[in-house]
Amino acid sequence: MDAIILAGGLGKRLRPLTDSMPKCMVPINGKPMLQYHVDALKKVKIGKIIVACGYKWGEIKKHYGSSMSYAVEEEPLGTSGAVKNALDKIDGHEFIVINADDITNVDFSRLAKTGSNATVVGLLKSPFGVVDITDDKIMRFREKPVLPHFVNIGVHLLNKSVKYLDKGSLEYDVLPKLATKGELKAYKHTGYWVTVNTLKDLEEAEKALR
16 A cells, blocks of 8 residues: 655745755654654555655655655645645555654554545644633643544545545545545544644654654
8 A cells, every 4th residue: 555645835834944945854853754654654564655745845855765756746736636646656546645744653554454535533632731610710720631522633544536626625625525425434543643833843743752
């Protein structure tokens, strides 16, 4: 099974780091963000890795060369458009899709056995401390607890039968339609996941992944 890593974002919230490199090449503890996905996929002997890229994509190719394939966007296509743009490089019917800025320890072998179409979900960790109140009195403070709500953590097992838009979003335009028809499975992930959008996220990711 092949994998598409979505790495076409401009990374505006990580500037000035992304002035000279794409977001996926920003280092975390000394290695590119992208490398965490490459290492995880190699452990399960995934087939081909296709990087869906655009902004400063030459920096990715300069580092990785021919060790992976590149589906280059002439203009931003969104996550759905990026997948569609990479489909002709996929061997087989099913494939894994990963957001480059969502780093997890998802077991890809187990995910593959789930069968498409599936989205990996994890429990939401509150970005803020939570205050428990009873009868207008504060009973306790809980620092950034895990909440009883599942969220999309940026990993999917999809297939070529899905109608991908030339330009648009997986999260807003494609996956909700599958869910409405009862055609989207939930793969519950209980391990770690970190999202890197800002410099603060980057600092937290460095601590978590260290």
